Amino acid sequence: MKVLVIGQGGREHALVRALRLSASVSQVHVLPGSDAMAREAVRHVADWRDFKNVAKIAEDNGVELVVIGPDDPVAEGLADALREAGLLVFGPSRAAAQLEASKVFAKRFMTSAGVPTARFHEVDSVDATLAAAGSYRAPYVLKADGLAAGKGVFICKDLKELEGAARAVFEERIFGEAGDIALLEEFSPGYEISCLVLTNGESWEPLVLAADHKRLRDGDDGPNTGGMGTVAPYWIDLALQKRIDAEVLLPTFRRMKEMNLLYRGVLYVGLMITEQGPSVLEFNARFGDPEAQVVLPLLDGDWGLAFRDVAAGRVPRLAWKPSSAAACVILAAEGYPEAPKKGARIEGDLARDSGDSYFLHAGTALDGDSWAVNGGRVLNAIGLGRDAREAVARAYEQAALANWTGRQMRTDIGARVVASSAEAPP
16 A cells, blocks of 8 residues: 655654554555655655645555554644545544643643643733642643644753743743643653554554663753653553553543543653652643654564554554664754754764664755755664664664764764663563
């Protein structure tokens, strides 16, 4: 079958690669894609916001399945429009995508479903934020309500930092309408894991767990980013997995069904594992980025068939490659995440692909015969191995092949996984 991927970043490049390697897929299309993806798929340089044109491109090219990568298209209803045009779509409805598009909606959903999550207040001004802060202890967590490219969360060590964050959201309007309202949350100490499941809105099939690294610098220091690297699988004990199933996933999908939310895709559940157990940090209505980059290569099967099943309302059973792990190291632009600088020439061997290590392009563009920086997160260095240690080593070997002025990279991706029992099955 022919498949169309919507999007242009590293996650979408990972989807293109996974589908290109799927026996069920005869041809991969991408819209709008990137210069790098044009070498692996048929690229359509068009605006996904023109829903009718996207449907026409799919129909004119005999596309049987559309896979939506980023958050904005599902939040704005692309999946609904394409379904109405008669296409099979891997991606939730606009109504269901509110689980990511609005953190306030998600918190209210969790509360009504009985899903464990941090205590919170809804705030809409600097004064309201500081007044609500009296109910919490530092550090304070402030989250802009709407989509903010993974940068809408502030962890503030004191009231001064909190006031600065609130002014940035409500007065400087750095997130625009996404910051009309925000959440002030109780800080939940623990460790984070990324839990992704394929779902038809009622039942689900888990993907391997991943460990993300959100902060910009080593040692989980610096501002939050869209993600500076990931490792999968992340192993947890059976008792914790049963708690996640019973306390998080079961009530989530029970409530989703009660609300008649049409969901045909992947649900990302960001979890904080606290002393009390699992607590939901956030929902994403699509594959995580960079979680997709490490989860997709580990499937022992065909992603084309899996996505088609979900789009048709069926949840497939999945198998995973034994003794396999994947790591992703993000190479970011100078100034990322606040003000990434574009245009720097990238030096190195970006075409190197050993099968066990390769680059996925997230924010690059061709400048003549050379590659140039064209986004905040520029390249994903991927490593595959028999365990996390080998995968991480190969990812860093790949990362060393590319450089530019001001390149940013963490050097401790996967360190916690490698150093703990989380790198091997219990």
